Amino acid sequence: VLGHDPYPSPAFAGVGEMVGLDELLARADIVSLHCPLTPDTHHLINDASLARMKPGAMLVNTSRGGLVDTHAVIRALKSRRLGHLAIDVYEQESALFFQDLSGEIIDDEAFQRLMTFPNVLVTGHQGFFTVEALQEISAITLGNLADFAAGRACANR
Numbered sequence: 447v448l449g450h451d452p453y454p455s456p457a458f459a460g461v462g463e464m465v466g467l468d469e470l471l472a473r474a475d476i477v478s479l480h481c482p483l484t485p486d487t488h489h490l491i492n493d494a495s496l497a498r499m500k501p502g503a504m505l506v507n508t509s510r511g512g513l514v515d516t517h518a519v520i521r522a523l524k525s526r527r528l529g530h531l532a533i534d535v536y537e538q539e540s541a542l543f544f545q546d547l548s549g550e551i552i553d554d555e556a557f558q559r560l561m562t563f564p565n566v567l568v569t570g571h572q573g574f575f576t577v578e579a580l581q582e583i584s585a586i587t588l589g590n591l592a593d594f595a596a597g598r599a600c601a602n603r
Contacts, residue, residue: 448474471498476506483510491515496522502529511537516556523563531560532567 447462450470458464471477477499481487491505492515499505505528507514516537522528536557560566586602593600 467495468498471495472500474500474503476504478506479509479513481509481513483512488512489515489518491519493518493521496528499528501527504528504530504532506532508534511535516560520556520559523560523566530565530567531563533560534569536568 448470449458449462449464450467451458451464454464465473477491479490481490487510490513491507496518499522505514505519511533514533514537519528519531523531557568560568590600590602592598
């Protein structure tokens with residue numbers, strides 16, 4: 447397992463090898479994104495980073511849609527540079543996810559194009575919907591409420 451993190455955790459040492467982003471992109475068969483969306487990570491995956499990826503690699507994004515430049519990914523899929531794409535998030539998801547649009551025409555041409563590829567899997571931002579994730583969300587929310595009620599500083603502010 448290769449990893450890249452500008453703020454590496456010592457716990458990762460027992461799991462895999464920490465490398466630079468360029469090395470990770472060049473060596474990894476599967477690149478899975480696990481980071482917040484910040485100005486520094488916006489379109490982290492773009493034409494340049496896709497060109498540095500191992501040909502035929504798979505990209506998985508379950509973090510934030512804005513990490514990926516959708517148009518660049520479409521170009522990489524069409525050229526067969528990118529072998530597979532799996533996304534649970536999409537940059538323009540608010541207009542598409544969390545509602546039943548089965549009887550509607552989808553006007554988002556980039557999303558429609560993604561859906562035409564046989565090597566693309568799109569799920570509607572459901573990755574958080576596990577027992578573990580919901581328990582964690584509940585515990586943090588209740589902790590925040592307890593801090594607020596007790597007049598304590600909230601660690602998650």
